Amino acid sequence: xxxxxxxxxxxxxxxxxxxxxxxxxxxxxxxxxxxxxxxxxxxxxxxxxxxxxxxxxxxxxxxxxxxxxxxxxxxxxxxxxxxxxxxxxxxxxxxxxxxxxxxxxxxxxxxxxxxxxxxxxxxxxxxxxxxxxxxxxxxxxxxxxxxxxxxxxxxxxxxxxxxxxxxxxxxxxxxxxxxxxxxxxxxxxxxxxxxxxxxxxxxxxxxxxxxxxxxxxxxxxxxxxxxxxxxxxxxxxxxxxxxxxxxxxxxxxxxxxxxxxxxxxxxxxxxxxxxxxxxxxxxxxxxxxxxxxxxxxxxxxxxxxxxxxxxxxxxxxxxxxxxxxxxxxxxxxxxxxxxxxxxxxxxxxxxxxxxxxxxxxxxxxxxxxxxxxxxxxxxxxxxxxxxxxxxxxxxxxxxxxxxxxxxxxxxxxxxxxxxxxxxxxxxxxxxxxxxxxxxxxxxxxxxxxxxxxxxxxxxxxxxxxxxxxxxxxxxxxxxxxxxxxxxxxxxxxxxxxxxxxxxxxxxxxxxxxxxxxxxxxxxxxxxxxxxxxxxxxxxxxxxxxxxxxxxxxxxxxxxxxxxxxxxxxxxxxxxxxxxxxxxxxxxxxxxxxxxxxxxxxxxxxxxxxxxxxxxxxxxxxxxxxxxxxxxxxxxxxxxxxxxxxxxxxxxxxxxxxxxxxxxxxxxxxxxxxxxxxxxxxxxxxxxxxxxxxxxxxxxxxxxxxxxxxxxxxxxxxxxxxxxxxxxxxxxxxxxxxxxxxxxxxxxxxxxxxxxxxxxxxxxxxxxxxxxxxxxxxxxxxxxxxxxxxxxxxxxxxxxxxxxxxxxxxxxxxxxxxxxxxxxxxxxxxxxxxxxxxxxxxxxxxxxxxxxxxxxxxxxxxxxxxxxxxxxxxxxxxxxxxxxxxxxxxxxxxxxxxxxxxxxxxxxxxxxxxxxxxxxxxxxxxxxxxxxxxxxxxxxxxxxxxxxxxxxxxxxxxxxxxxxxxxxxxxxxxxxxxxxx
Numbered sequence: 001x002x003x004x005x006x007x008x009x010x011x012x013x014x015x016x017x018x019x020x021x022x023x024x025x026x027x028x029x030x031x032x033x034x035x036x037x038x039x040x041x042x043x044x045x046x047x048x049x050x051x052x053x054x055x056x057x058x059x060x061x062x063x064x065x066x067x068x069x070x071x072x073x074x075x076x077x078x079x080x081x082x083x084x085x086x087x088x089x090x091x092x093x094x095x096x097x098x099x100x101x102x103x104x105x106x107x108x109x110x111x112x113x114x115x116x117x118x119x120x121x122x123x124x125x126x127x128x129x130x131x132x133x134x135x136x137x138x139x140x141x142x143x144x145x146x147x148x149x150x151x152x153x154x155x156x157x158x159x160x161x162x163x164x165x166x167x168x169x170x171x172x173x174x175x176x177x178x179x180x181x182x183x184x185x186x187x188x189x190x191x192x193x194x195x196x197x198x199x200x201x202x203x204x205x206x207x208x209x210x211x212x213x214x215x216x217x218x219x220x221x222x223x224x225x226x227x228x229x230x231x232x233x234x235x236x237x238x239x240x241x242x243x244x245x246x247x248x249x250x251x252x253x254x255x256x257x258x259x260x261x262x263x264x265x266x267x268x269x270x271x272x273x274x275x276x277x278x279x280x281x282x283x284x285x286x287x288x289x290x291x292x293x294x295x296x297x298x299x300x301x302x303x304x305x306x307x308x309x310x311x312x313x314x315x316x317x318x319x320x321x322x323x324x325x326x327x328x329x330x331x332x333x334x335x336x337x338x339x340x341x342x343x344x345x346x347x348x349x350x351x352x353x354x355x356x357x358x359x360x361x362x363x364x365x366x367x368x369x370x371x372x373x374x375x376x377x378x379x380x381x382x383x384x385x386x387x388x389x390x391x392x393x394x395x396x397x398x399x400x401x402x403x404x405x406x407x408x409x410x411x412x413x414x415x416x417x418x419x420x421x422x423x424x425x426x427x428x429x430x431x432x433x434x435x436x437x438x439x440x441x442x443x444x445x446x447x448x449x450x451x452x453x454x455x456x457x458x459x460x461x462x463x464x465x466x467x468x469x470x471x472x473x474x475x476x477x478x479x480x481x482x483x484x485x486x487x488x489x490x491x492x493x494x495x496x497x498x499x500x501x502x503x504x505x506x507x508x509x510x511x512x513x514x515x516x517x518x519x520x521x522x523x524x525x526x527x528x529x530x531x532x533x534x535x536x537x538x539x540x541x542x543x544x545x546x547x548x549x550x551x552x553x554x555x556x557x558x559x560x561x562x563x564x565x566x567x568x569x570x571x572x573x574x575x576x577x578x579x580x581x582x583x584x585x586x587x588x589x590x591x592x593x594x595x596x597x598x599x600x601x602x603x604x605x606x607x608x609x610x611x612x613x614x615x616x617x618x619x620x621x622x623x624x625x626x627x628x629x630x631x632x633x634x635x636x637x638x639x640x641x642x643x644x645x646x647x648x649x650x651x652x653x654x655x656x657x658x659x660x661x662x663x664x665x666x667x668x669x670x671x672x673x674x675x676x677x678x679x680x681x682x683x684x685x686x687x688x689x690x691x692x693x694x695x696x697x698x699x700x701x702x703x704x705x706x707x708x709x710x711x712x713x714x715x716x717x718x719x720x721x722x723x724x725x726x727x728x729x730x731x732x733x734x735x736x737x738x739x740x741x742x743x744x745x746x747x748x749x750x751x752x753x754x755x756x757x758x759x760x761x762x763x764x765x766x767x768x769x770x771x772x773x774x775x776x777x778x779x780x781x782x783x784x785x786x787x788x789x790x791x792x793x794x795x796x797x798x799x800x801x802x803x804x805x806x807x808x809x810x811x812x813x814x815x816x817x818x819x820x821x822x823x824x825x826x827x828x829x830x831x832x833x834x835x836x837x838x839x840x841x842x843x844x845x846x847x848x849x850x851x852x853x854x855x856x857x858x859x860x861x862x863x864x865x866x867x868x869x870x871x872x873x874x875x876x877x878x879x880x881x882x883x884x885x886x887x888x889x890x891x892x893x894x895x896x897x898x899x900x901x902x903x904x905x906x907x908x909x910x911x912x913x914x915x916x917x918x919x920x921x922x923x924x925x926x927x928x929x930x931x932x933x934x935x936x937x938x939x940x941x942x943x944x945x946x947x948x949x950x951x952x953x954x955x956x957x958x959x960x961x962x963x964x965x966x967x968x969x970x971x972x973x974x975x976x977x978x979x980x
Contacts, residue, residue, distance in 0.1 A: 019092055019107070021051055022114045024168065025149030027156055029091065036090050042067055043083040045156045050096070050105045051113055052164055059102040066160035115168075118144045122175060134182045141179040148172055173206065180212050189219035190920070194913030200229075201906035201942035204236055207249050214249075218256050218263055224953075226256050228946030236943060283333050283346050283400060290331045293324070293448070296439065300332045303437045304339060304398065304421045314414060316424040316433055319441035319579050324480035325425035326402050328441065333400050333423055340421070342395035345369060347413075351405030351426060359412040363388050366399075366413070385412040392417050399423070407433040427529055427579045442582075443592065449473035449483055456487035457498070465498040472498065475505035477593035481525060482515050512597055526598040529580050540571045541580055542607055543616045544589070545599025548678050549671025551590035556671070559623035559650050560616045614683070619650045621679045624672050625687050626652025628694035631661030635697070638842035639806035644766045645690045658845060658882075665697060666883060669704045676711045680718040689715050689730045699738040702886035702922030709738040729758030733767045736774055741886060743924010749778040769798040773811045780818050781926075783965060788818050806847060809838040813854035820861050828858040849878035853891055856898070865902045869895065889918030893931050896938060905941025912938055929958035933970055949974065 022028045027044040029036040038044050049066040050058060058066075064076045073079065084103050088096045097104055111117045121144035128137035152168035153161045176199070183192045196213040203209055210233045217226040230245070230253040237243050244250075255263055300317075317325045333344060345366055349357045363384040367377050370391050378384055396419040404410050404426040410433060414422050430436055444452065453473050454462045462469045476482035490501050504514050512523045533541060543560055544552060552560070558568040572589050575581035580599075584590045591599060607613055626648045633642045635658050655661040665672075672695060679688035692712055698704040712735035719728035733755035739748035752774040759767035776791035792815045799807035812835035819828035836851030856872035859865075872895050879888040892915035899908035912935035919927060936951035952970050959967035 019095060020112055020114075021047075021107075022149070023048055023051055024114045024118065024147050024152050024172075026154045027051075031092070038090065039083070039086055041155060041157050042079070043086060045158050045161055046080065046083045047087055048153055048156050048161060048164070050103060051115075053104065055104070055107070057099050057102045057104040059100070063103065067158050069159040114147045118147045118175075121147075125178070129178075129182065134186050138179055138182045138186070141175055141182075145172065145175055145179065173203065173209075177208050177212065180209075184212065184215055184219070187219075189216040190917050192216040193220055193222075194910050194917065197913050197939070197944075198906050198910035200944070201909060204943060205240060207233065207237075207246055211249055211252055214252055214256065215263065222950075223256060223259075224950045225947045227253065228950045229944065230256075231946040232944045235946075283344050284326075284330050290327065293328050293331075293444075296328055296441065297332055297335070300328075300423070300439065301335060304332070304336045304423070314422045314424065314433065314436040316410075316426065316430040316436045317439045317441050318426055318429040324444075325441055327480065329400055329402065329423045329425050333398055336398055336421075340396050340398040342397050343370070344398045344400065346400045346402065348402045349404045349409060351403050351409065351428075356405040356409060359409060360384055362413055367391065381412060388413075389416045392420055394419075396420060401425070404428075404430070406430070429577045429579070431577070443478040444480060444483070446470070446473065446478065449476070449478040449480075452480065452483050453487045456484065457490050461490075461498060468498040468502045471502040472505060475502065475511060476515070479592065479594055482594060485515050508597055512594065512601065515594070523598060523601075526580075526595060529578055530598070530602060533575075533578070533580075536571060537574055537578075538602075538606070540568075541575055541599055542603040543613070544572075544581075545591055545596045546603055546613060546617055547620060547671070547675065549674040551584040551588045552671060553668065554587045554589070555627075555653055556620060556623055556668075557589065559619045562616075562619060562650075614681075617675075617678060618684060620675055621684055621687050621691065622648035622650035623652055624668070624675055625691045625694065626650065627664065627668075628652075628672070628691055630654055631658075631665055632694045632696075634658050634661045635844075635846055636806050637844050638804070638838075639844075640766060640802055640804040641693065644764075645694065646687045648687070662697075662882060665695060666703060669695075669698050670707070673698070673704065673707045673711050677714055680714060682722055682724075685715065685718055685722065685724060686727045686730075689719070689727050689734070692734045693730060696734065696737060697884075699734075700741050700886065701882075701884045702741065702919075703883065705738060705742050705922055709735065709742065712738055725758045726762040726764050729755050729762055729764055729767050732758060733771055733774075736771070740774060740777070741923070743926050745778050745781055745924075745926065749775065749782075752778065765798065765802055766804070769795055769802055769804065769807055772798060773807065773814060776811070776818070777814050780814070780821065783821075785818060785822050789815070792818065805838055805842055806844060809835040809842075809844075809847065809851065811835075812838070813851055816854050816858050820858055825858065825862040829855070829862055829864075832858045845878060846882050846884070849875040849882070849884075849887070852878075853887070853894065856891075857894055860894070860898050860901060865898055869898050869902075872898065885918055886923050889915045889923065889931075890927065892918060893927075893934065896931075896934050900934065900937055900941070903941075905938045909935060909938035909942060909944075925958045926962055926964060929955040929962075929964070929966065932958070933966070933973075936973065 018032045020030045022030075027038060027048045029038055029047070038047055045067050046063060049063055060077055060080055063080050064072050067080070068076060084096060084098070095106055097106055107113065111120070121140050125137040125140040125144065128134075128140060151165065152172075153165045156165075180192055180196065183189070193213070193216045196209060196216055200206070200209050200213055210229055214226040214229045217223075217229065230249065233249065234245050237245055317329055319325050333346075337344070347357065347362050347365065349362070351357075360381045363381070364377055367384065367388055368374065370388075372387070372391060376387075378387060392415045395417075397415060399413065399415055399420070399422045401410055401413055401422060401424045404424050406426075406428055407430045410422075410424055410430070424430065424433070424436070429438060429440065431438065443449075450462070450469060450473055453469055457469075472486055473483055476486055486501060486505070490496055490498065505511050515523070530538065530541065540557075540561055544557055547556075547560065554565060554569055554572065557572060558565045561568055561571070563571070572581060573583075576583050576589070580591075580595060582590050582592065603613055604610075625645065629642050629645055630652055632639070634655055653664065655664065672691070676688045676691055679685065679691075692708065692715065695708075699708040712731055716728060716731040716735055719731050732751050736748045736751035736755055739745075739751060752771045755767055756771035756775065759765075759771060772791045772795035776788045776795060779785070779788035779791060792811050795811040796808055796815070799805075799811060812831050816828045816831035816835065819825070819831060832851065832855035836848060836855050839848035839851045852871040852875035856868045856870075856875065859868035859871065872891055876888060876891045876895070878884075879891055892911045896908040896911035896915060899905070899911060912931055915931045916928070916935060919931060932951045932955035936948040936955065938948075939945070939951065940948035952973050956967055956970040956974065958964075959970060
């Protein structure tokens with residue numbers, strides 16, 4: 001790269017092996033981990049000049065010029081010799097040498113100097129970029145940039161150091177621009193906005209950074225801000241330099257104005273697999289509408305091709321009935337013809353039926369097909385297998401063994417000779433078939449499924465109703481057999497539209513009945529596999545299908561089946577081997593959608609007594625509630641909720657630490673909430689509501705806020721219909737919480753009032769405490785300060801009466817914010833300290849972070865900005881490690897406010913940008929408006945007035961839609977621009 005300082009290294013004596021030097025920051029030297037004292041600024045300047053000398057000798061006059069420029073002192077030469085002598089004593093022997101009237105450094109290793117390391121990393125990144133590996137290039141560039149520790153050659157005097165400092169800073173910026181460019185190429189535009197905002201503030205005249213910021217904003221859906229960056233840049237260049245933006249920046253502005261598709265987020269091109277050029281002969285006809293499966297075709301073709309010139313290749317395809325194993329195998333076999341010129345054999349082993357084919361019979365037919373006379377075919381299995389292998393010796397033959405029952409049926413039928421290959425399909429994973437290449441065939445991708453449907457139905461009909469066609473293939477679970485049946489029914493009925501078919505498949509209870517045409521039926525295909533299960537397997541298959549979640553953990557499955565975990569795992573793995581169940585990940589299992597419907601139909605038909613179905617789901621709910629309560633207790637010590645939850649009969653998991661509890665909650669979130677939605681009958685309603693309350697982090701973090709809110713709404717409606725005031729009060733309370741974190745304060749306020757009334761009527765004390773606390777927070781948000789103080793005072797009193805120290809601390813922190821708003825800064829700090837101290841004393845890590853958040857705000861308003869920033873950063877660290885995305889974003893927002901007060905607008909803009917990114921899609925519009933207001937102030941502070949006004953206009957639009965009082969402040973901010 002042009003302008004990059006080159007520092008070739010020469011090997012020196014052995015003693016220099018442990019020496020390291022740094023110039024990308026203060027000039028420093030280390031021996032191992034020991035930082036060496038490099039002396040006065042002038043002595044460090046001499047060391048820097050030698051380090052940057054590219055390993056060459058520097059004459060005395062060159063060193064004098066580097067240290068003092070045009071005005072050296074009278075005894076400059078003697079001073080240089082003194083500095084060199086002192087450095088020689090500090091460094092290892094032989095490192096600093098005298099030669100030709102000057103000095104040189106002899107470093108043993110190239111990476112002894114941080115600059116040389118940065119050069120190597122930059123070169124590696126450039127190479128990776130040219131090779132198309134942008135991910136590695138970005139990683140390596142970040143490594144290089146991390147070597148800078150502040151300003152290069154910091155505090156080193158002299159004109160030479162100034163020139164080198166400028167050159168190193170320019171190179172650093174080039175590297176940074178290169179990495180940011182790759183960030184945008186890889187779609188990381190939202191993350192780049194914050195960094196680019198800060199960089200353009202620090203380097204306002206650097207047009208490349210402005211260009212990258214415009215692209216990042218545009219790709220983040222912020223076109224007006226992107227155009228405002230151009231306007232700000234044009235104005236600044238005119239004022240500072242009297243010039244216009246360069247042509248590239250002008251062109252980018254025009255492309256943004258025209259919404260040029262070329263500016264859209266880039267996507268990595270999909271790599272097309274190269275199909276294997278092979279085609280067998282004596283096989284069933286391949287289907288003319290074979291679709292998709294490109295990666296499997298390539299994978300299997302490669303394995304078959306590998307049989308040439310070496311031992312026999314065997315591939316075993318496994319998958320549920322109807323997934324297209326035979327179709328794929330026949331298609332691949334047809335493509336393999338040129339690799340197997342001596343013939344292709346095929347047999348349906350009928351492994352899914354009641355009478356699987358006998359290997360002796362199959363071998364007899366194979367031997368006849370290979371030209372063996374009937375009289376020469378022996379009677380026993382072993383003799384037929386031996387003759388079969390002898391006949392194939394020296395030949396190159398492909399054998400397709402379709403629909404195998406198990407490995408024992410397959411083994412005698414394998415060719416066993418070099419140059420031959422076998423393709424096996426089965427519903428069972430043949431893990432015991434030695435040397436086989438195992439392939440698990442899954443359902444089609446949505447694009448593949450739609451393509452297959454279109455080939456059968458016709459492009460014109462599908463094009464006219466594309467959305468309905470997508471609904472059909474989704475209802476078919478992307479299973480090829482189901483798609484083929486549905487498409488065939490539609491093709492045979494010209495009066496039907498695609499929408500008619502889609503409507504018939506909406507009813508899940510009727511869907512399997514609809515998916516049959518002629519002798520093809522999805523249900524019949526599944527029935528073959530189910531009929532071969534042992535009683536314990538069949539029970540597990542039926543009961544696990546009752547749960548609505550996308551998958552189920554091993555521990556949850558053990559609860560459903562009421563079995564030990566080890567026994568449950570054996571059962572589930574055996575179902576995976578039959579392809580009726582899928583292993584989603586280690587310790588997690590799932591059904592195909594249609595298989596789940598079939599499993600439920602089996603449960604309704606075969607489960608005796610029928611009450612066992614309800615008992616299984618009750619055990620699952622108990623497991624989730626007991627485990628969530630355990631996690632809640634670990635996360636919130638001192639919180640009394642766990643003492644007020646419904647009792648469970650099924651035990652849950654225990655956790656070693658809060659990290660393990662968090663991992664469980666977030667990994668189980670979707671399945672847990674699905675269980676809540678399923679548990680709305682009277683017998684399980686109260687436990688379902690309590691499970692939602694114990695899993696409140698899913699709403700507060702923003703991770704699953706919408707799903708949580710939907711579940712809470714459903715439980716509230718059920719409880720209301722059942723006239724269960726206790727369950728309804730709790731359901732409304734958790735719904736109020738969910739609305740709170742989503743930013744719907746008016747609705748949340750109404751629901752909290754309702755929760756308070758219901759819980760008082762039901763004599764349920766803890767929800768009353770929390771409802772009062774929430775009401776106090778909402779009244780504060782809406783500037784109803786007297787009412788807020790009344791609610792929070794009651795919350796503190798009631799929490800204390802319940803012995804709930806954690807709740808008391810929460811109410812104290814809320815009261816602190818109220819005191820801030822009512823000009824009681826000292827008491828606000830005192831209350832926040834009190835609440836935070838209680839959290840810390842309880843060992844409540846997560847909620848202590850909320851305390852630090854409140855304390856940081858109080859200290860900020862009291863003018864103690866350094867302390868405020870410290871508390872907010874403590875909170876930020878906890879929120880990040882606890883996956884509390886909402887609170888992480890809000891803390892970044894509060895840090896931006898502190899930065900503004902401390903007159904650090906560039907840092908404020910960076911933090912506000914990160915907050916905006918974190919709060920995308922969570923927290924509600926009011927919070928977004930607050931962040932946009934602060935971001936606008938920050939941008940205005942760094943001279944990006946155009947962007948600032950865009951942010952303020954967006955904030956004003958939000959506030960006016962919400963009828964928020966903050967609109968007045970933003971109108972005042974926009975007023976000067978309007979007047980101008």
